[in-house]
Amino acid sequence: MGKLFAVVVVLITLVSAAIFASHIWWLPVDISAHGPAIDRQLSETMVTSGALFVLSQLALAVFAWRYGDRRDGRKVTAFPGGVTPMVVLAVVLVGAEILALTFVGSKVWAGIYQAPPDPNSLQIDVQAEQFAFYFRYPGADGRFGSVHPERIDEASGNFFGLDPANDTTARDDIVVPTLGIPVNRPVLLTLRAKDVNHAFYVPELRIQQDFVPGLVIPLHFTATDTGKHEIVCTQLCGLGHYNMRAYVEVMSQPQFDQWLKERAAEQ
Amino acid sequence: MSRTTTQPSPPQPARTGIWIAIGTICMSFAALTSAMVVRQSGAPDWRHFQLPSLLYVNTVVLLASSGTLEWSRRRIAAIPGGPGSLVPPLQGLFGLYITLALGLLFVTGQVIAWRQLAAQGLFLATAPSSAFFYVFTALHGVHVVGGLGGLVYVLSRLRPTASPGRPAPLGAAALYWHFMDGLWLYLLVILATRV
């Protein structure tokens, strides 16, 4: 029985580890400026904790194989050196690992969420609602119209609750359901939620942030490669949660300008 | 391993239980207080209002009840042979009845204070300040009512007809009741300074 347990545990461990290592299911190619740091942090953690995983499972397997009761009157033997060295070793090793991870990791985190946005980054207003994202560009005047929740009227496409009648800055605001951004230019999103909690998640951009009703949350990043990717909601928001998505289109600057001009014409 | 494990004095589960309950109740109100602080910070809709002066009268009533309870507890504890062994002197029991009455008076007073606020148009949903006021006072009130129940139980155990054996947990009940005072004073300060 002990031998069987050992074999099963070893098999499970090796198969699991092999699939992790083979990257069959793995992160999509990163297209963000900050992404490589996250990926590095992830793979470092993967290596160290992977080793920990394999070692402890193997130890379990070996001991189970080795120390079955054979009714041979063999006396039990204590763990060599007793508990103290083991505890010290664990504290030192795990402690060191933690220090290393925190030291590097908190820098990475700070670089994404604590660093101030680039002053000349492109600002886009994002509203999440059940169950879609809408994006607002300031338009020709470069200024966002103020939002009035009581004016929100989806039937006429007024998703943000603009007041073009009285607020001239709102008239040229461009509201679209697709996030178009220029490549290699810092982008600053201001996230606002219309109804409940939502989240902004683009795996390729290695970025994720909740929308919180009542708060306007800044989020900034720089896309380093053109292409079209999905923006999905990762915060349970109701029955349509699974279908709450939009696309982010990373374009070259001229393409982007053209795209924005066309959208402006449609408003 | 040591073999000497006998406790110096026989433990009183009722007392221990009350101490633990006190810890929990403190935790609950601590949570509510922090909620209040968070909710008040940068909330445009916070509305300050005058506490009904009746609350201070109620405070006096509650403190008085604690006094009478402590007085009768001492009297009963003073009986040779400890509580439960003899029929306690009438004054002792009398003190407990007074405590009971004052406790009821306090609860009634709190309800009247609510009515006064409601008369001013301050209801649960009027403003976060009023909401917290009602929540705090209501939760405290519920705990006081629980304490009254405890006192009734103790009284039933102190009756001469009560089964001998375990002593009536008068000490524990008194401890809880005094804690209700302390808790109320704390809440009063919080409410007076914040709402």
Add this chain to the structure above:
Amino acid sequence: MTQTTAHHHAPPQGFLRTHVFSLDHKVIGKQYLDLALVAVCTGMVLSWLMRFHLAWPETPIPGLGRVSPTGAAGGVITPEYYLALMTMHGTLMVFFVLTTAPFAGFGNYFLPIQVGAEDMAFPRINMTSFWVTLVAFLVLVAAFFVGDGPPLSGWTAYAPLSAVGKDAGPGQGVGQTLWAVSITLFCVAQLLGALNFITTTLDLRTKGMSLARMPYSTWAWFITSVIGLIAFAVLMPACILLILDRVAGTSFFIPAGLVISDRLQPHSGGSPLLWQHLFWFFGHPEVYIAILPGFGIISHILPVFARKPLLGPRVLITCLVAIAFLSYTVWGHHMFLSGMNPFSATLFSVPTLIITIPATIVTLLWIGTIYGARLRFTTPALFCLGFVSVFVSGGISGFFLAQPSIDTYLHGTYFVVGHFHFVMGVAAMFGIFAGTYFWAPKMFGRLMSETLGKWHFWLTFIGVYCVFMPMHYLGLAGNVRRYSAFTDDYLKPMIPLHRFITIAALFTGAAQLIFLFNLVRTRLRGPKAPDNPWEATTLEWSTTSPPPFDNFGGRPPVVHHGPNEYGGNSAAGDYVMQASPDSAGVA
């Protein structure tokens, strides 16, 4: 001493007093376990439905249409019904299984016996605690049958989705209110329970039962009660505020200017993050409420079958206390991306990572205990070894999620689902299984079938790895959790893996029927069990199987030894019972 431990109530007469409204902690413990059994079966069926829907979204499930005409017209699960199933699954499992079974159930039955008491300190409060839990359970289940359906905001019930009422969609009406009421009641019940556990441990220990001599399971239940005392004391007021937001029009968690279903909500100034803080201040310790009793049970059982003292018992206790303390400093790691001040992320990340130190040490203690042992591979022993394996697997993935930078990518994906199912779901279940197989002889006076038990272990052990390990792969590929279907382009390629998980889940679930059958058969007509079938040392094995009404037949035992005296040689064999006056030397 005898005065305080003197039995508070005479042996009851009649069926009702003996088996239903009993004050006997043993009966109450069994009632908790039975409640957990009902809850876990329900929860498992719900997870089957979810898994089936994820694998084959448009295939009707026969009969389901009749069970829920609105939720699954024609047997096809609607998105809102999927979320309702998920919410109920989470709530049932976390509250009514992982909290009731290992803590309230086994704790009620064995804590008093293990400390040599005749009953809990407050039998009436103890009974109340169970019946309030039962009412809470019924209230929750009632949510399945209300007009606009069961709640769908998950077991975390994030406001404002959970607070604004029916405008937020189906299931957010009466159902969500019932959820909040149920959880409030549950908190009350668990507070009463914890009160009893702590008092009993402190005051009702028999002669010679010093803290140092308490069995590790008792220690774990004691520490868990302390955690619960604080955690549930915070969740209860939070739930009350949530209920007020829903029914009384207050705005604790609902900010101004929300437009939901084209209606401007009549609220102002509330803070959604406040709910998250209050909830997770409870929610993270709750994870340890679920798993620490497992720690205790494993540390209690492993030495019995290793025939060897547990390695470093004092270290174990220290680690448990450390974990309990740290569990209150880490709640924010659930909220790295919630919009709370990003600077606080590091503050919450560090203690989260530090918790891995005591956790690692405990694991090493178990593995070190196996070293040089004479393992007897009984079913409970196998589940102990399995526990260590799955706990390691689940704990390791915590390394990733504890780091804000990596959480930026993995948060809200199946990686999280795989992580917590391993570490608190499966691990805790293995603890429960180990406990059941180990204590069944004592609780029912009958031995469970070893053959069936071993089949149950192997199928379950392999099964859970097939179910939950792949979820980590899905998470790495960015597969979002709590989705009722995978319509996104980048998620479609993962459906085959989801199908594999579903098939594995169905088989693993089916394997549990073996356990059910074994359990029922044992309780009805299993072979009679001796008083100490496993040659264990603790007090529950010094009395009859099952124990008499007052546990020790009116003669409270006197303790002479610690719980850990295995591997020596004494009159009894290679172990010395706690209650035996014999002071034989121990290796």
Add this chain to the structure above:
Amino acid sequence: MRRQYVWIVGAMGLVGSALGARGAPPAMAGAISGKVTYTGTPPKMKPIDMAKEPSCAKQHATPVTTENVVTGPGNALGYVVVYISAGDPGSSAPSEAVRYDQKGCQYIPHVAVMQVNQPLEIYNDDQTSHNIHPLAKVNPEWNKSQPIGAPPIHTTWEKPEFIPVKCNVHPWMHGWFLVLTTSHYAVTGEDGGFSVKGLPPGTYTLTAWQEQFGTQTQDVTISGTETKTVDFVFKARAY
């Protein structure tokens, strides 16, 4: 636009047959016909980008627009419901169901008119799950999902009410259920034209309703089989 028009005709056809089914209208039956137009500049209808729902997006060669103010040549105003609001004794509901489709992530027709207690059938013709959420106030409000291939939803409304309908999953989807007591009503097409038939002699109040511009009423007296001509003019604002 075309497609909706066809549907309106279809809906009106249904009504017509309904009238026929309940025994031929009285021998002496007049009618009211006319045209609904606007003055001023109406708001520009915004194009709807269905990028979120590819299965719907690919059904529309030309981008569809919002339909809260539908205009036609000659300042014609579409989707105006013209009905007898007073003077009609009312009639029992026809048994024929009004069909309401979700197709290409649009409600077809945009405005569905039905009588109190007249059966309503809601179909999901799309390869995606919709949820139908009539924001009723007088009648009971409900909110149900209709997954791909799910059976149609059968329902009725017990009280007269103008009910906005929305799909939470696709926020741009907005329509109307107009629940009337009378069987004499018409919905204007792109040309703004309408015709309310089968009116026995009498004095009626004719009401025209437009979802954004509100209602207008005129009193009409019908004698004999004449066909009165009544026009409505709404004042439009750009914002």
